[in-house]
Amino acid sequence: MNEFVERLVSLRWAEPKKSYDVVIVGGGGHGLATAYYLATRHGITNVAVLERGYIGSGNSGRNTTVIRANYGIPEAVRFYQHSVELYQGLEQETGRGLMHERKGxxxxxxxxxxxxxxxxxxxxxxxxxxxxxxxxxxxxxxxxxxxxxxxxxxxxxxxxxxxxAAATARHDRVVWAFAEGAMARGVDVAQRTEVTGLKTDRGRVVGVDTPQGPIHAGHVLSAVGGHVTSLVSKVGLRLPIRxxxxxxxxxxxxxxxxxxxxxxxxxxxxxxxxxxxxxxxxxxxxxxxxxxxxxxxxxxxxxxxxxxxxxxxxxxxxxxxxxxxVCDMSPDYSPILGESGIDGLYLTTGWGTWGFKAIPAGGEQMARLIAEGETPELIAPFSLDRFARDRTLADRGSSGTH
Amino acid sequence: MSIQISCPHCGPRPMEEFLFGEIPVTPDSLTDPRDRDLDRGFMHQNPEGPTVERWFHLYGCRRWCTVERDTRTDEITEAG
Incomplete structure (x- = not known):
């Protein structure tokens, strides 16, 4: 991000502290939106977002900015419709022009x-x-x-x-608006801070390793796009992601x-x-x-x-x-978000080719899960364990396009 | 110029002529048959780095070849 843009939005970068209530790995739309909703809806501000490059440098800045809800299964229609509605109010909520335009x-x-x-x-x-x-x-x-x-x-x-109701919005402005809103409430966002490992204690994830040293965390959320398989393999987790x-x-x-x-x-x-x-x-x-x-x-x-x-x-x-x-494709073309099956570690992944439109709803729901400790009804069908429970959500409404 | 795969039968041909085929590996550490079935059905290694794969020369000789590829760069180090 260049100086010109930094003057337009007030982003204050932080040196990460030694310990946080929540550490979010990945400073894309989903990670920053989760931090934003943790701060605004739940008053949880002792949160760090760690980004390996610069914020929005991954898929959040590479997508084709389509916002829509016309999916092929009830669970997805409900979830994406909620996201479409959150997007409609996002300029007013954040006070930032996001170039949100309803197109159909x-x-x-x-x-x-x-x-x-x-x-x-x-x-x-x-x-x-x-x-x-x-x-x-x-x-x-x-x-x-x-x-x-x-x-x-x-x-x-x-x-x-x-x-x-389908719309488009300027994708990096969405990223910056969530980052700015989270930072203004005390969330630390650190760029060029790569997470190289996950710290565990008696089967629970208790922090992350970075080249600058370990950071302790009450909860760790992987909001990584593209490289999530490598990250969670460090705690022995296998994902249905390619x-x-x-x-x-x-x-x-x-x-x-x-x-x-x-x-x-x-x-x-x-x-x-x-x-x-x-x-x-x-x-x-x-x-x-x-x-x-x-x-x-x-x-x-x-x-x-x-x-x-x-x-x-x-x-x-x-x-x-x-x-x-690079898109994390799940076998059933639906996202994977919620608890990981390992204490202290949460996932928001499998966003394939449909992640941008889900940023506000995904962030809001993950924040609720982390804050309240219970999976909200809206995202419960998208849990990782659906594959073991034989409850996959094949959604041809998103395969191939968008 | 697109990336070329050296087909043992046709010589170097563009990657777009080939179909990707994964070599699935279920870790030995999974012993419970239910876990193994789940792994075989849904999980992927999704390797980040050098990996050995099978590619099918769909728009060519329609035979399989083994390819060594670095998934970070798509660089193909060996095909046979």
């Missing part, structure tokens, strides 16, 4: 099966509190006039679902307004326009697991070809930037 999301179907899936999505979302409607071709063209509904003659659009790269790119400025977010599950891509006017295109994860931030031409080639099938306007634009994040 069109999810297109190209086959009879796909159209049925979108109808089912609309019914399920409505039943569990998220607003989604099924839309026909006429409505789709009204919402997004730039779409080629014939799909280049190959992927004609049959129909789709429309989720009006880390895959996810690439995205933006084009140069598109002169007209492109209002909605458009997604196609069959063509495996989604597009929106950034506040700067760039067209932002995302797609599915790379198939091989990797921690590498390598981005490559094959991805752009595949993705641009598919995106141009529905959005011919992209053909006139140039690719401006491309980047990669």
């Amino acid at each position: 999301l069109l999810w297109l179907a190209h086959s009879e099966m796909g159209a049925r899936a979108e109808r089912a999505r609309a019914e399920l979302n409505t039943a569990f509190g998220a607003d989604t409607v099924y839309v026909e071709r006429d409505d789709i063209l009204r919402i997004c006039p730039q779409l080629d509904l014939d799909g280049g003659g190959v992927w004609p659009v049959r129909g789709g679902s429309y989720h009006p 880390t895959h790269p996810l690439q995205a790119f933006v084009t140069n400025h598109y002169q007209r307004q492109f209002h909605p977010i458009v997604a196609s599950a069959d063509l495996l891509f989604y597009a929106s326009q950034t506040a700067r006017g760039e067209m932002l295109i995302g797609a599915e994860i790379d198939r091989q697991p990797s921690y590498s931030y390598r981005a490559g031409h094959p991805f752009i080639q595949h993705c641009a070809h598919r995106a141009m099938t529905l959005l011919p306007l992209l053909g006139k634009l140039k690719v401006l930037r491309q980047w990669t994040g």
Whole structure:
């Protein structure tokens, strides 16, 4: 983070003390939001957030900023709808401009099966509190006039679902707002402080090791993105997580307004326009697991070809930037958050390709769990032990896209 | 230029032609059959660093090869 930005938001970095009530590993959105809600909702401020790089340098600054709740299972719809609502009030709560903009999301179907899936999505979302409607071709063209509904003659659009509450926000501002709010209430945030190990005492996690020395903690939360498997393996914990790269790119400025977010599950891509006017295109994860931030031409080639099938306007634009994040994929495409099974250690992981939209709700619920010692009802289905209990939450509403 | 995997049958080919295949390892320390089943069904080593994997040359000879790869950089050190 450069000086210019530091002057805009009042971030006061701390040298970590020797001991805290709560140590949060990872200064991304989820870690900082948990610290923020611990301080604001529960009055717990003896908290440290330790970040290996700079805050928001991982997936919180690499995602495609989509906020939505149109998921495919009741548990997820309820959880993400709560997050969508928290985001709507976040600018007012933190007093910071987060460039939160309601855009609406069109999810297109190209086959009879796909159209049925979108109808089912609309019914399920409505039943569990998220607003989604099924839309026909006429409505789709009204919402997004730039779409080629014939799909280049190959992927004609049959129909789709429309989720009006979907929004985007500036991702690093979200990170800074939570950091600032937490710091103002006494939370210590330390950058360039890597956690190299977990300290245990009689089977309980009681702190973390850093190159600057050990830090004692009443509770440790792993809010690590990408490297969580290595961290928790230090206490013998195995996770159902595989880390895959996810690439995205933006084009140069598109002169007209492109209002909605458009997604196609069959063509495996989604597009929106950034506040700067760039067209932002995302797609599915790379198939091989990797921690590498390598981005490559094959991805752009595949993705641009598919995106141009529905959005011919992209053909006139140039690719401006491309980047990669590393996503912790769970076997059922649902997050893993709550108790770890080891005393004193909590997890918020498995955020795959759907972590940004969950930041406020994930942070709020993890703070409640740590403060009150009981798993809140909203996140109870997402516990790590669901795999052992045979209660996995297969959610195709998030696989591949977003 | 994308990363190349040296297929023993086709020579160096772009990684995108291949399909990743994991070699699952269940730790010996897990002795309870229930724990072993759970591990086999859901858990991953998710290694960070050099690792040995199987890759399938899907858009090529459609044969498997063994590849040594560093997951931090995607650098491929050996294929055979």
